Amino acid sequence: MQFVVVDYLVFGAYCLLIVSLGLWVSRNRKGQVRDAEDYFLAGKSLPWWAIGASLIASNISAEQFIGMSGSGFRLGLAIATYEWMAAITLLLVAWLFIPIYLKKGIYTMPQFLESRYDARVRTLLAVFWLLVYVFVNLTSVVYLGALALEGIMGVALWQGVLALAIFATVYSVYGGLKAVAWTDVVQVCFLIGGGLLTTILALNAYSGGEGIFAGMSKLLNEVPDRFNMILQQGELLYMDDDGIQQDAWELLPGIGVLVGGMWVANLFYWGCNQYIIQRTLAAPTLREAQRGVAFAGFLKLLLPLIVVIPGIIAYALAAPIETADKAYPWLLNAYVGPGLKGLTFAALIAAIVSSLASMMNSTSTIFTMDLYRNYIRPGASQQDLVRTGRIVALVSMTIAAVLAPQLASLDQVFQYIQEYTGFVSPGVLAIFVLGLFWKKTTPNAALISAVLSIPLSASMKWLLPGMPFIDRMGWVFVISAALIVGVSLFEGKGKDSSKAIRLGRNVIQTDPVFAILSFAILAITAALYVIFW
Numbered sequence: 001m002q003f004v005v006v007d008y009l010v011f012g013a014y015c016l017l018i019v020s021l022g023l024w025v026s027r028n029r030k031g032q033v034r035d036a037e038d039y040f041l042a043g044k045s046l047p048w049w050a051i052g053a054s055l056i057a058s059n060i061s062a063e064q065f066i067g068m069s070g071s072g073f074r075l076g077l078a079i080a081t082y083e084w085m086a087a088i089t090l091l092l093v094a095w096l097f098i099p100i101y102l103k104k105g106i107y108t109m110p111q112f113l114e115s116r117y118d119a120r121v122r123t124l125l126a127v128f129w130l131l132v133y134v135f136v137n138l139t140s141v142v143y144l145g146a147l148a149l150e151g152i153m154g155v156a157l158w159q160g161v162l163a164l165a166i167f168a169t170v171y172s173v174y175g176g177l178k179a180v181a182w183t184d185v186v187q188v189c190f191l192i193g194g195g196l197l198t199t200i201l202a203l204n205a206y207s208g209g210e211g212i213f214a215g216m217s218k219l220l221n222e223v224p225d226r227f228n229m230i231l232q233q234g235e236l237l238y239m240d241d242d243g244i245q246q247d248a249w250e251l252l253p254g255i256g257v258l259v260g261g262m263w264v265a266n267l268f269y270w271g272c273n274q275y276i277i278q279r280t281l282a283a284p285t286l287r288e289a290q291r292g293v294a295f296a297g298f299l300k301l302l303l304p305l306i307v308v309i310p311g312i313i314a315y316a317l318a319a320p321i322e323t324a325d326k327a328y329p330w331l332l333n334a335y336v337g338p339g340l341k342g343l344t345f346a347a348l349i350a351a352i353v354s355s356l357a358s359m360m361n362s363t364s365t366i367f368t369m370d371l372y373r374n375y376i377r378p379g380a381s382q383q384d385l386v387r388t389g390r391i392v393a394l395v396s397m398t399i400a401a402v403l404a405p406q407l408a409s410l411d412q413v414f415q416y417i418q419e420y421t422g423f424v425s426p427g428v429l430a431i432f433v434l435g436l437f438w439k440k441t442t443p444n445a446a447l448i449s450a451v452l453s454i455p456l457s458a459s460m461k462w463l464l465p466g467m468p469f470i471d472r473m474g475w476v477f478v479i480s481a482a483l484i485v486g487v488s489l490f491e492g493k494g495k496d497s498s499k500a501i502r503l504g505r506n507v508i509q510t511d512p513v514f515a516i517l518s519f520a521i522l523a524i525t526a527a528l529y530v531i532f533w
């Protein structure tokens with residue numbers, strides 16, 4: 001990508017704005033001593049629009065811009081089901097999960113598990129999450145971001161990893177969640193504005209300069225097989241990077257996407273995931289939290305236009321790329337002209353560093369509040385907790401940066417993230433769902449489900465290698481839930497747990513604005529599936 005002076009100025013202004021804003025909101029006011037609530041929950045002061053923007057900025061990263069565009073190149077619009085079903089999932093989480101979390105006054109998801117079960121479940125799941133965040137999420141986002149820098153700017157992979165790691169830590173480690181969330185408001189403007197600009201320019205070029213609507217119409221006519229949301233077995237075949245023919249159904253198995261394991265992936269990610277839920281825990285009221293989540297739901301409906309359609313355009317243009325994950329960088333180089341590249345590049349970097357900052361902050365929150373405070377230094381002061389959080393954030397990013405180049409051999413990293421997170425998510429989701437909504441669930445049943453989640457998933461992958469991993473997630477969830485029910489009934493003799501959650505109108509609440517927004521999101525999502533069925 002050849003930058004002109006204005007591109008450097010735009011990108012430089014973006015970097016300066018983010019770092020300056022992050023440091024400014026991180027400053028200590030005269031006489032203020034920062035405590036754990038300030039650092040890990042932004043002082044519980046985030047308004048709905050900051051919560052919604054931060055949710056999307058944390059969620060959208062290189063795995064979407066690069067990874068999902070790569071999957072769009074291979075699989076077409078069907079991969080957008082992760083985004084559109086997420087919009088509905090967000091509503092369920094806002095309605096059923098968040099009121100309970102806020103009522104408990106928690107910092108972390110493992111902390112909730114201790115309040116519902118016991119310390120053993122909390123500790124085990126804290127370790128699970130730390131491993132997933134560092135070795136799957138942080139590592140893959142750093143790698144994909146560096147891959148984008150390599151494809152767009154010609155920067156060596158290791159240099160890109162180092163640059164992204166430094167940028168993300170400069171403004172986020174000192175200020176904690178407050179710095180992350182408030183910079184996310186700006187980041188989401190860049191990533192959506194710049195992302196839409198890339199799609200608009202590519203569609204206009206694809207139509208021969210006749211406009212974006214003509215480009216979209218031409219795309220629908222020339223590659224109609226890339227616009228089916230529900231894939232049948234054998235319907236969409238593609239060649240992977242090794243030249244081996246693959247069936248897209250194995251990754252997105254037809255109607256099973258709507259009624260099966262996709263719900264496990266989405267509910268786990270949006271309802272039990274620390275670096276997502278942490279934003280809503282920072283809301284001053286339930287109303288602000290729910291409206292922020294609804295705002296994020298509307299943005300999710302828009303995102304396939306930004307992160308999937310570019311991959312389909314690259315496929316239609318027969319992009320000369322070696323791996324699918326290079327589709328988006330190729331498109332930027334080919335169709336974004338001088339003067340605009342700085343903005344589109346800023347959008348990509350915004351998506352990457354905002355997610356890195358969020359993951360670092362949540363990793364440090366779990367380690368500090370669930371392990372350090374409980375086992376290493378129970379009497380730690382507030383200042384000690386904040387200092388430990390900063391150190392852990394730096395260490396986690398260092399580990400991810402060292403491991404990131406090892407992912408270079410993978411074809412579609414987005415699918416790698418989904419599959420290997422799916423080894424943990426079914427059992428954990430079963431623990432949360434039954435713990436939230438079934439009073440008889442016992443701590444031992446939850447512990448057994450947590451311990452067996454990875455072995456169950458690994459066993460099914462080995463015994464049934466032809467089963468799509470999304471279907472496998474659905475079955476492991478069902479088995480885990482049945483196991484929890486069986487153990488709980490045997491152990492508890494049908495009695496309610498002493499730590500059961502008592503639901504009622506004083507806990508599960510919504511307001512009319514959230515209800516109206518929810519109906520609008522449901523209607524739009526249903527229309528999209530009908531159109532592209």
